[in-house]
Amino acid sequence: MRHAVRDWLGRFAPDGVVAVGLSGGADSLALTATAAVEAEVVDAYIVDHGLQDGSAEVAARAAEVALRLGCRSARVLTVEVGTEGGLEAAARRARYAALDAARFEPYRGREQARSVLPGADSGANSLRPGMPVLLGHTLDDQAETVLLGLARGSGGRSIQGMTEYAEPWGRPLLGVRRNVTRQLCADLGLTPWEDPHNTAPEFTRVRLRTEVLPLLEEVLGGGVAAALARTAAQLREDGATLDALAENLLNSAIDGEALILETLTTVAPALRRRVIRAWLLGGGAKSLTDSNLRAVEALVTDWRGQGGVAVGGSVTGTRLVAAREHGRLILTHSEPDRGRHHH
Structure with missing residues (x-):
């Protein structure tokens, strides 16, 4: 002790x-x-x-x-x-x-x-x-x-x-x-x-x-608690390295308050999702889930004309939506009755 x-x-x-x-x-x-x-x-x-x-x-x-x-x-x-x-x-x-x-x-x-x-x-x-x-x-x-x-x-x-x-x-x-x-x-x-x-x-x-x-x-056969704690420590080290790489990538992809899609399309998914997560949290998103992140990522990697993705933050009765516009990811506020899609 x-x-x-x-x-x-x-x-x-x-x-x-x-x-x-x-x-x-x-x-x-x-x-x-x-x-x-x-x-x-x-x-x-x-x-x-x-x-x-x-x-x-x-x-x-x-x-x-x-x-x-x-x-x-x-x-x-x-x-x-x-x-x-x-x-x-x-x-x-x-x-x-x-x-x-x-x-x-x-x-x-x-x-x-x-x-x-x-x-x-x-x-x-x-x-x-x-x-x-x-x-x-x-x-x-x-x-x-x-x-x-x-x-x-x-x-x-x-x-x-x-x-x-x-x-x-x-x-x-x-x-x-x-x-x-x-x-x-x-x-x-x-x-x-x-x-x-x-x-x-x-x-x-x-x-x-x-x-x-x-x-x-x-x-x-014993040792499970110690093994789980050891796994957590290894993942924290890996996560810290990936977060540092993602921060550098975010700095190069940011354009004002938007993200440049071209910078994100060819990078590894683990880095891309970290960049998107940091950008969303910085923009006011709340309680992000894995499905939230993957839906926003699909605006970059699997674009088929889909609408924006609600990402949990809200201001004065509106909700925060991530959308694709002119080669960029943007955050905008949508009225709740407009559903998931942002036009």
Whole structure:
């Protein structure tokens, strides 16, 4: 654990000033204990989702433990969890919004309870640099993420898993097994909080953890979680290289806000789709799927006079459409009642 955190700090936070998202569970508790030893300054953020009776007491206890372990401060962040996209997704959005906002808050003493609502403006104090927030995701979490991505079938990007650092989120434990964090807590005499949601079978990730991965380990003879994490790391390296090549190609294909088709027609599909994806996201597209990308790509490679493709972004009642016009791909806004096609 100490080697993992020390290595992460050396590469991504050499000043040693970090925050830790602390749930009170074994992974985040072990991470907090380790960071308190290895980092110069650690502020602990405990998110109270308010989804269970006694959650405020659980959060308060976690804050006390964080201070005892040597954190500079421990703040309880109270959030309101919505319903959109299901409970898991809504809780995740609320949690990340609160953590992102809290890291810009100035230090005001060892202990501070603070309410941060979902969607809080994390840039409100943008003159003060926000700290990285360390999260307790382990190698086992990475394996579950890769399996979920594999089931979505959205290509290499969806099975690259989580990265060690995507500002502001740091994940030093992606090479550490979950049983190691539990062992560290036991060695230090810490009692982790067992979240009932982590054993509730109605959550997909719980069934992956308790049923699917153990079965894969049994059938394939062990080492599955580590192999999935290793595959994700290799795909992230490959993806970074392809993204860099695609960025160069995008710069040569861009013409104002349009893309020159001639530049895209002869390049490899993996690069072409990356260029199209980056261009669409830069133009305001949202929640792009593989079928979205391939439909837009067909405007370049399989042009038969088809109309434009709706790509998920919208402004004031209109929707964003990618279309072909005069040897270029353009983005335009279409009225919703005009259907898929742009004329």
